[in-house]
Amino acid sequence: MTSTAPEIDGFFATTYAEARQKFLASAEAAGLDVQSHPHPLVGRDGEALAMDVARAGPADAASLLIVSSACHGIEGYCGSGVQNALLADTAFQRQAAEAGVAVLYIHALNPWGFSWNRRTTHENVDLNRNWHDFSKPLPDNPGYDELAHWIVPDTWPPSAEAQAALTAYAARHGERALQAAISGGQYTQPQGIFYGGRNPTWSQQTLRHVLQEQATRCTRLGWIDLHTGLGPSGHGERIFACRNDAAALARARAWWGDSVTSIYDGSSSSAPLVGLMWSAADTECAQAEYTGIALEYGTVPLGEMLEALRGAQWLENRPELGDTPLRREIEQRMRAAFYTETPEWKQRIVEQGVEAARQAVQGLSPGK
Structure with missing residues (x-):
């Protein structure tokens, strides 16, 4: 080239x-x-x-x-x-x-x-x-189910409690297990990632x-x-x-x-x-x-990419949120994470x- x-x-x-x-x-x-x-x-x-x-x-x-x-x-x-x-x-x-x-x-x-x-x-x-x-049973992802509330939390930015829950899971199971739980695919949380x-x-x-x-x-x-x-x-x-x-x-x-x-x-x-x-x-x-x-x-680093996805999903779940500085920040972070x-x-x-x-x-x- x-x-x-x-x-x-x-x-x-x-x-x-x-x-x-x-x-x-x-x-x-x-x-x-x-x-x-x-x-x-x-x-x-x-x-x-x-x-x-x-x-x-x-x-x-x-x-x-x-x-x-x-x-x-x-x-x-x-x-x-x-x-x-x-x-x-x-x-x-x-x-x-x-x-x-x-x-x-x-x-x-x-x-x-x-x-x-x-x-x-x-x-x-x-x-x-x-x-x-889809006529057959779909894969289970118990790790995501356990963490769903913390992966896409009620508030953004995430609370210290939400971050602590993810950190604790990684401490128990390892960082790769946390990555697998979050990104491997899940079929129970339609408003999740x-x-x-x-x-x-x-x-x-x-x-x-x-x-x-x-x-x-x-x-x-x-x-x-x-x-x-x-x-x-x-x-x-x-x-x-x-x-x-x-x-x-x-x-x-x-x-x-x-x-x-x-x-x-x-x-x-x-x-x-x-x-x-x-x-x-x-x-x-x-x-x-x-x-x-x-x-x-x-x-960008893995943690930053996942954080961008979590924020984008939190935003997606709140269509009533108008054109605010927080919306623009989340959208800009999402774009930077993938381009x-x-x-x-x-x-x-x-x-x-x-x-x-x-x-x-x-x-x-x-x-x-």
């Missing part, structure tokens, strides 16, 4: 509407048609919302790479920028075409959260905890439709899902995003390097999670050999995103 810093900054946006406009323009400049799936609600500024899909390569390509953004709404500022960079990268486009690898760009999996600067969908659901057969829902969300149903339409003819499927919020600032952790399968992990590390981490062996900065989105690759694209990662870019708006950060994000996409194309190439 030889783009200069000003050019890279141009791939990024300051609002969802701007990000969508840039993605549509980037796809058009690359000669790609866009299929838009309109969301039933409007955005923060009254704008139309949609999950937009652009495909480079034939519909019947044997190898397909998916690059997706905004699973967690507000994280789309980063993911959209990487997608625009890839669409503008003629060397990457040529590499994929020559290798016979089609590339599917899915922009704004969760457009409502992107527009409203929320991590959740309009149903207040974490899309990456929403992938279940990391809530996985009781039904499929609009984003879940729409993405299933996209996969059924676009990814059922390939025999090899790669997926890079772009995220922010965990790890050192600017570092893109490559987190294994498949079922706990040794062969799939070996493929992921062959493609993206031995630094690929896993929630299954504790090497990832992420806690073990349930209801993960990548499981759709197994259910909707069972004909394909699937290999995927979540490319997780660091922003670092500096040229240096954006440069690193694009470099690592383009590298990962090129490695995926190489891995998906025939004979690999």
Whole structure:
């Protein structure tokens, strides 16, 4: 990637509407048609919302790479920028075409959260905890149930008592156990954080439709899902995003390097999670050999990120609260927790995103 810093900054946006406009323009400049799936609600500024899909390569390509953004709404500022960079990268486009690898760009999996600067969908659901057969019992998370009242407290900022309850849990069970209890996914507290829902969300149903339409003819499927919020600032952790399968992990590390981490062996900065989105690759694209990662870019320290989420949920639970200094402070903190708006950060994000996409194309190439 030889783009200069000003050019890279141009791939990024300051609002969802701007990000969508840039993605549509980037796809058009690359000669790609866009299929838009309109969301039933409007955005923060009254704008139309949609999950937009652009495909480079034939519909019947044997190898397909998916690059997706905004699973967690507000994280789309980063993911959209990487997608625009890839669409503008003629060397990457040529590499994929020559290798016979089609590339599917899915922009704004969760457009409502992107527009409203929320991590959740309009149903207040974490899309990456929403992938279940809801006719069956849902996973238990007794740790979250025990701490729910303190995770999203009655007052903000949190009281000393609320913070003490979380500290005491970590002292008894360990910091990683506290992280798992908070972020692993929960299905009992609809006004809490990391809530996985009781039904499929609009984003879940729409993405299933996209996969059924676009990814059922390939025999090899790669997926890079772009995220922010965990790890050192600017570092893109490559987190294994498949079922706990040794062969799939070996493929992921062959493609993206031995630094690929896993929630299954504790090497990832992420806690073990349930209801993960990548499981759709197994259910909707069972004909394909699937290999995927979540490319997780660091922003702020873990505690600060969780504090931002707790505050944002406290605010969400109080729609009657007007435009106050506290609201603005919480919203600004939320944005900073998932989007670092500096040229240096954006440069690193694009470099690592383009590298990962090129490695995926190489891995998906025939004979690999």
